[in-house]
């Protein structure tokens with residue numbers, strides 16, 4: 001990416017962030033965000049990646065409050081054990097546990113899935129939430145650009161390897177659900193299929209937006225695949241809004257200053273940011289419905305290019321290749 005394109009990507013990401021903040025301010029002035037209320041789900045099992053902080057922590061806690069069994073997939077054992085203790089104490093739900101998973105390592109994702117399957121329990125909800133944003137240029141353990149490798153490819157492989165368990169766990173009227181956390185930045189993202197790793201020039205803004213765009217394309221393709229197989233599993237993408245979390249630690253210092261001073265007013269709290277993920281995970285309104293982009297607990301349109309079936313398939317093919325798994329969608333999806 002040329003310096004000019006990198007500057008353009010940064011401007012677009014900040015512009016989309018500012019637009020969301022204005023919308024959130026207006027909403028706050030008009031009464032704010034209302035916590036959705038759901039029935040307890042005591043027989044359901046959820047995995048939440050990145051459940052140790054921010055939106056993921058709020059999501060895991062809320063699901064635990066709904067009496068679900070919650071597995072927190074995270075890469076910081078000390079922090080995760082403390083979070084598990086805290087959630088158990090606050091929700092009085094003992095069925096909360098931690099399982100190590102470093103999304104930036106395909107080996108670790110495979111190990112996690114093996115350990116999870118070893119528990120011989122069902123999986124009704126998979127929340128692909130963990131992420132990093134605008135980190136300096138660096139690579140994952142497998143040599144992928146970090147946003148692409150961790151935010152996208154780690155979750156691609158995790159979902160892929162858990163599909164059989166999700167399919168076995170879903171039933172008519174009680175679908176298993178894959179919920180993938182994207183972002184409004186996907187609207188200004190570009191998928192560079194011939195340079196997914198940003199080798200021609202790195203832009204932290206472009207790389208983050210691309211990873212979030214890839215997650216939407218992946219979600220839609222996955223839903224086509226699940227439909228073609230007649231399985232009782234749905235896949236939806238969610239957009240949490242702009243949320244006051246540590247995700248912003250690598251952004252421009254001026255943005256961090258604005259967040260520090262106005263975060264309480266302009267940003268969603270982590271709890272508010274989690275509500276769309278929780279809605280997608282449990283609402284009866286979405287039973288059997290997938291392939292949607294959800295924002296503020298409502299369906300909305302994603303970027304036009306995300307509906308491009310050819311692009312979805314191309315990304316899926318490349319992802320299978322990069323993750324070292326067979327392409328199960330070849331020939332399975334009828335146009």
Ligand SMILES: NC(=O)c1ccc[n+]([C@@H]2O[C@H](COP(=O)([O-])OP(=O)(O)OC[C@H]3O[C@@H](n4cnc5c(N)ncnc54)[C@H](OP(=O)(O)O)[C@@H]3O)[C@@H](O)[C@H]2O)c1
Pocket residue numbers: 049050051052053054055056073074075076079101102103104129130131132133150181182183184239240241242243244245246247248
């Ligand atoms: N905040 C926003 O405004 C916003 C807006 C749109 C979308 N999102 C998306 O929402 C999701 C959650 O973000 P957040 O705002 O809650 O950020 P956060 O507070 O920084 O939380 C990120 C979570 O991801 C985990 N994580 C990071 N690297 C990991 C790895 N290699 N393996 C496993 N887990 C890892 C973190 O673990 P540690 O606890 O160990 O750090 C943490 O639990 C992200 O996908 C983000 O892109 C956020």
